[in-house]
Amino acid sequence: MSLYKDVASDYVQMVTVPEQLPNVLDRAIRTALTRRAPTALIIPSDVQELKYSPPAHEFKMVPSSLGFQRPGVEPARDGLQRAADVLNAGERVAMLIGCGARNAAREIVELADVLGAGVAKALLGKDVLSDELPFVTGAIGLLGTRPSYEMMRDCDTLLTIGSSFPTRSSCRRSVGLAACKSISTPR
Structure with missing residues (x-):
């Protein structure tokens, strides 16, 4: 053992x-x-x-x-407000979703619409949203699409949902991201 x-x-x-x-x-x-x-x-x-x-x-x-019932996770209200402020201030908002977002497809579609954001998908999150949605740019990373690469490179605000963001090299290195927020469940 x-x-x-x-x-x-x-x-x-x-x-x-x-x-x-x-x-x-x-x-x-x-x-x-x-x-x-x-x-x-x-x-x-x-x-x-x-x-x-x-x-x-x-x-x-x-x-x-x-x-078994998974415990509910509720973030602190001040943290939510700070995240909302950052996302609302963004002019070129991008979203990166991974396999941890698998049960939140409807919410992601609504949020992308509200933020006017494009959505790139990590390799393990390829099945979360259809590539046929107009704001989905496809996969990111070595096997990713050019639109995803360009969106990540040019964004000023990035929201990751259910991903550990393994492809940081897709973003601007010299300037860096102005803001990055991540949503994940606690371990």
Whole structure:
């Protein structure tokens, strides 16, 4: 098990009897979701071959999870106001979206419309919005499009949503960005 501790340090367990699996699996999933960290379950091949029967309600064997609901994240109001001020002051606003924006497509379309912003997509966020939308410039980076490169190069304000912005080289180096705001979920 110590072999996996470097990668999955928050939760590593070995299942030794089939009846352990529901509780161990439940905890591994909850740990991975709440801590946004890898977890590892080791299920030896001999245990995989054993017959499983649901555990009786005995000491330490009562299923305890009622499911998982991701906690709500609400930013501080003063931070929101500062971000709004920066975005509203921008004359050439660009947006960069990544895979973390996958569940916010409708909101991104609305925001791009309000800001008059173009939207470039990181490689892992290519499926978030359709390239057929008039304000979407396509991918950014080595496999990106010229319109995305030019938009990022010429913008004075950049909003990243769900991306770690891996392609900083696409922006002006000599002047730098006048403003950059990032939206991401806490780890």
